[in-house]
Amino acid sequence: MTTNLTFTMIKPDAMADGHMGKIIAQIQAAGFHFKALKMTRLSKAQAQAFYAVHAARPFYGELVDFMSSGPILAAVLEKENAVAEFRTLIGATNPAEAAEGTVRKLYARNIGENAIHGSDSDENAGIEAAFFFSGLERA
Numbered sequence: 001m002t003t004n005l006t007f008t009m010i011k012p013d014a015m016a017d018g019h020m021g022k023i024i025a026q027i028q029a030a031g032f033h034f035k036a037l038k039m040t041r042l043s044k045a046q047a048q049a050f051y052a053v054h055a056a057r058p059f060y061g062e063l064v065d066f067m068s069s070g071p072i073l074a075a076v077l078e079k080e081n082a083v084a085e086f087r088t089l090i091g092a093t094n095p096a097e098a099a100e101g102t103v104r105k106l107y108a109r110n111i112g113e114n115a116i117h118g119s120d121s122d123e124n125a126g127i128e129a130a131f132f133f134s135g136l137e138r139a
Contacts, residue, residue: 005035006082006119007128008090012070013113020073023103023116027077030089036076036133044068050131062112074132083125086118 010023028034042050047067054060079085091102095114098105108114119125129138 003122003125004078004080004082005122005129006077006079006086006125007117007132008075008077008086008119009117010073010075011113011115011117012066012072013109014107014115015071015073017107017109019107019115023107024073026103026106027075027089030079030085032077032079032082032086032089034075035078036129036138037073038075038132038137039071039073040132041071042068050128059112066113076129076133076138083119083122087120090116090118 008027010020014020014023044064047064048055051060051063051067054063077086089103091098091104093104093114094111095104095108096111098108103116104114107116119128
């Protein structure tokens with residue numbers, strides 16, 4: 001069953017490169033509505049917890065270091081078929097393979113610093129949103 005919510009983070013590379021406003025505008029232009037939004041910085045422990053599913057992968061340490069290296073913008077978004085629609089908007093994980101006009105094609109530095117996170121399933125969208133936002137914060 002699909003939901004109308006997804007979770008995203010604008011990652012430290014896009015924040016440092018000054019792309020936050022352009023990415024927000026692109027998300028809104030695609031018809032998504034912000035249900036919750038906050039700028040924060042993950043501690044190393046928080047990044048480890050959020051990405052625990054990848055703990056056995058060889059890139060885990062680099063991912064944790066990168067995601068705790070600077071501020072991020074976390075958001076819960078609403079749109080019909082939100083997860084699939086948002087994955088299309090952001091493009092392939094590897095920006096070299098991302099479609100023209102997608103967030104990653106436009107703003108990612110490389111496959112490791114790829115500008116934005118988008119939930120890969122309805123279940124994970126709920127888990128990820130709850131990691132960053134209390135029920136009270138999700139209007």
